[in-house]
Amino acid sequence: MTTTEIERFSFQAQPRALDDLRQRLHRTIWPDEVAAEPWRYGPPVAYMQRFVDYWLNKYDWPAQQARLNSFPQFTAQLDEHRIHFIHQVGAGPAPMPLVLTHGWPGSVVEMLEIIPLLTDPAAHGADPADSFTVIAPSIPGYGFSSRPSKRGTNVFVVADLWAKLMTALGYxxxxxxxxxxxxWISAATALRHPDRVAGLHLNYLSTRFRPALGPNDAPLSAAEEEYLARVARWADTEGGYIAIQGTKPLTLSYALTDSPAGLAAWHVEKFRSWSDCRLEPDEALTKDDMITDIMLYWLTGTTHSAMRFYSESKEHPFHLAAGQRITPPCGIVHLPKELPMPPRSWAERAFHVVHWSSLPRGGHFAAWEQPELLAQDIRDFFRPLRASIVS
Structure with a gap:
C-alpha cells in the first residue's frame, strides 16, 4: 500500500437520530390522491402507509446494521474526499480485483448479495478460479463517503479517485x-485509465456514451433511430427526476431531508418503476433492503449531495470526440425491465464490445434483483481477461 490513510470502518447509528426518525414517521402528513390507475402519479398513499407501518413496527435496524458491519469496510482519505468502501478479499486461487460501483437511488446496499457470490464462487456452486476480490466504494456524497464541499465532483473526478484508491490498495x-x-463511473475509469482497466462490465448504458459522428462513421441505423425514439418517449414520461436533480436539487432536498416518508416515496417510486415487478416493488426488492438503503441516505444526511451528482453530470457531460472509443474490453448485459438500452451497433460506436448478453429477468437494479444471474455473467465476461491482471 501507499501512504494513503486507510482506516477500518463500522457504523453505529446514534440513538437520538433513530428516535427522531421514529417521531417524524409517526407525524407523517399524508397527501390526498385522485382515483386513477395505481402508481400513475406516484406511489399510492395506501402503499406508502403500509411501507411506513412496516418501517415503524417490523423493520429491524439493528439487524440490518449488523449485516452491513459484517462486511470488511474501510475509509480512505483521497485528496479532499473521504471514501468509504467494502474490501472483500476473494477466496479462490487467484482472485481478480474488481471495482463494483452503485448508482442512485441505490448505495452499497445494492451489492451486499452479489459480493459473496463473486468473492467465494466455490461456496455457491461455481468455479473457484472465477473468484474476485471486490472493492465496492460509496460515491462521494453517498452513504458513508464524505459530502463534497464544492462543485466539480463529477464522474471523471470519481474515476480518478477510484484509480487512486486501487493504487493505495496495491492493485x-x-x-x-x-x-x-x-x-458512467466505470466507463470514465476505463476511458481515463485504459492501461489499468483490464475490462469493464456494464448492466446499463446511457445514450451519452455515443461519440460524435465523424465523416468516416456509419450513419445511424433504423434500430439506432428507434432506440433514440424510445429514449425520448421514456424521458417524457419518466424523466422528471433528472430535470429536477440536474437543475435544482437543493430545492427538493429541503423536503426530503425533513421528511423520511417523503424521502422513501421518492426512492420507492424508482424502485417500482425501474425493477422487474408487475404491481409493487416488493416483488423485486424486499422492504428490508429498500428501507436499509433509504436509512443510509437519512442517517448520513446525503440526500442532497447524492442528488447533486446529477447537476454535476449536467455541467460536466460525458462526451467522446468523433472516432474516439473506450478501448478496454467491454461486456454489456441486457435485463428485460431495464431502462431503454441500445442495440449493439450503438454501443460499438463508443466501446470495444467483446461480450453481449441478455438475462431472462431483472431490471435496473441488477445486482440487487438478480445477483446470481449477474454474478455468472460477470464471471463469464472476465474469465478470458484474467491473464492480463498483474497485481
Missing part, C-alpha cells in the same frame, strides 16, 4: 463493473 490492474451511475 495495478483491475476490472470495473456497474449500472446506473456505476456504469
Amino acid at each position: 495495478s490492474r483491475f476490472g470495473v463493473q456497474g449500472g446506473d451511475w456505476g456504469s
